[in-house]
Each structure stands twice: as C-alpha cells, then as structure tokens.
Amino acid sequence: MTVTNRHIRYTLLLVIIGLLVYLALGYGTRSFEAYCPFGGAESLWGLITQGEFTCALGPLNLSIMLALLGLALLSKKSFCGWACPIGLLGELGGKLGGRLWRKRPKVEKRTNGYLKLLRYVILVVVLYFTYHTGELILRGFDPFYLIFSGFGHGSLGWISIAVLGGIVVAALVVPMAFCRYLCPLGAVFDPFSRLGLLKVSRDDSSCTACGMCTQACPHEIGVDEIEVVRHRDCTNCLECVDVCPEDDVLSIRARL
Numbered sequence: 001m002t003v004t005n006r007h008i009r010y011t012l013l014l015v016i017i018g019l020l021v022y023l024a025l026g027y028g029t030r031s032f033e034a035y036c037p038f039g040g041a042e043s044l045w046g047l048i049t050q051g052e053f054t055c056a057l058g059p060l061n062l063s064i065m066l067a068l069l070g071l072a073l074l075s076k077k078s079f080c081g082w083a084c085p086i087g088l089l090g091e092l093g094g095k096l097g098g099r100l101w102r103k104r105p106k107v108e109k110r111t112n113g114y115l116k117l118l119r120y121v122i123l124v125v126v127l128y129f130t131y132h133t134g135e136l137i138l139r140g141f142d143p144f145y146l147i148f149s150g151f152g153h154g155s156l157g158w159i160s161i162a163v164l165g166g167i168v169v170a171a172l173v174v175p176m177a178f179c180r181y182l183c184p185l186g187a188v189f190d191p192f193s194r195l196g197l198l199k200v201s202r203d204d205s206s207c208t209a210c211g212m213c214t215q216a217c218p219h220e221i222g223v224d225e226i227e228v229v230r231h232r233d234c235t236n237c238l239e240c241v242d243v244c245p246e247d248d249v250l251s252i253r254a255r256l
C-alpha cells in the first residue's frame, strides 16, 4: 500500500483527537481548554489591560496561539488541515455529503465570498463580549468545546445541541462550512496564511488540465487554474497533490 499524505495527516489527527479525549476525561494535569489556541486571542485584551488572563485561560493558550501564527507564516493554515478536529469533522462531512447528494448544491462564488465575511464578524463579536464580560462567551457555540467538554459548563442546553447539529448538517451540504464561514480562529489566521511561505505549486507545462485537483480540494480552490496556491483558505492538506495523476506536476514549495 502506498502511504499518501492523507494517511499521514489522518494519523496525526487521530493522535491529536486521542490526546484531547485523554485530557477531556481528566487524565492530564491540565484541562483540554488550556491547549485551545483561540484562547490566546480571547485572553489578549485582558492581559494587556488588566495584566491577567481571562477566565480559565492561561499562558499556554497564548504561547500556542503565537506558535500557530508562526506556523501560518511558514505553511499557511496547516493547523486547520493537519491538527484541528473540527477541520476533520468538516472534511469528513463534506466527503459523506458528496456521497449522499446526487448533485450537491453549489454556493455561487460571490455568495461564498460574502458568507466568508461572517467569520470576521464572529471574531469581532466574540472578542468584544469576551473582553467586556470577562467570560468565555463562545463556549456555548464552540463545536470544539461542546464536543470535548461533553456539553459541559457554559453550554446552553438545546441551543448548543442545535448549533452543533447545524454545523454537522452544514458540513454535509457545503464541505468545511464551519471553517469557511464561521471559525473565528480561521479569521485570525487569514492574514498570516496569505503570506505563508510553503505553497502548492503547479507545473503548467506538464499539467493535462484534468481538473482532479480542484475537485479534490475541500475548500474548492481552483488549483488547475493557478500556478501557485496563495489562497488564504489553503490548509496545505495536500489532497490535490495526492490526487494528481501526473508525476511532479503538483508539489509543495517555498514561494513568495
């Protein structure tokens, strides 16, 4: 069996999910929340204005956040494709949806662009209310928190169940719907990801324009139409590289 990038990526994701479950069951010395990178953004204002971290957050959240911003500068949104359980949920939901729908409804390009602005709105709203209340107001709506805490402290009962259910159903209709439109952490990564050094590059002279790379991309990036993938949503998941039938047409390279 040939080991593909997907095999390596899914193995890494399963290891990370296993570690998170271990922490969520209370076996670790810290709560799984201590490792949430978005906590770094949520705690920043409190740290600057009052010199203390918000609620249950701490220095580890901030350190992880800063490390991941550095990773985005190196390899775009690799965290989202290679380490985030919610990214995996969106990806698998998209694949399952592809089998369920005879013809999946397509989000028109302009609408897709407008919907992506939602993640910036959510980022601003979450940070505003977190800074003003000193509470982690995202908990009741955050799929990561809801899943790993088992709808724990801060969840909003049926509202949280409906939110999580909505995210799962949305992934069946639009691959990576939560990541594309709603994830505030993705919004934080965006400007860094645009600058990310390692990018998928396409050798146009050997490309047969079969379009399989674009079809395989969970973010529907038109890989077959560009020579260097600079798109902010690219997670360097390498699904496009795996699926390309031609040798060495697609590769990951350092490109400005």
Ligand code: SF4
Pocket: 202, 206, 207, 208, 209, 210, 211, 212, 213, 214, 223, 224, 243, 244, 245, 246, 249, 250
């Ligand atoms: S899958 Fe490979 S050969 Fe086909 S369009 Fe994409 S880069 Fe070109």
Ligand code: SF4
Pocket: 200, 216, 217, 218, 219, 220, 221, 223, 229, 233, 234, 235, 236, 237, 238, 239, 240, 241
């Ligand atoms: S362009 Fe390729 S590496 Fe980037 S997200 Fe799409 S499939 Fe993954």
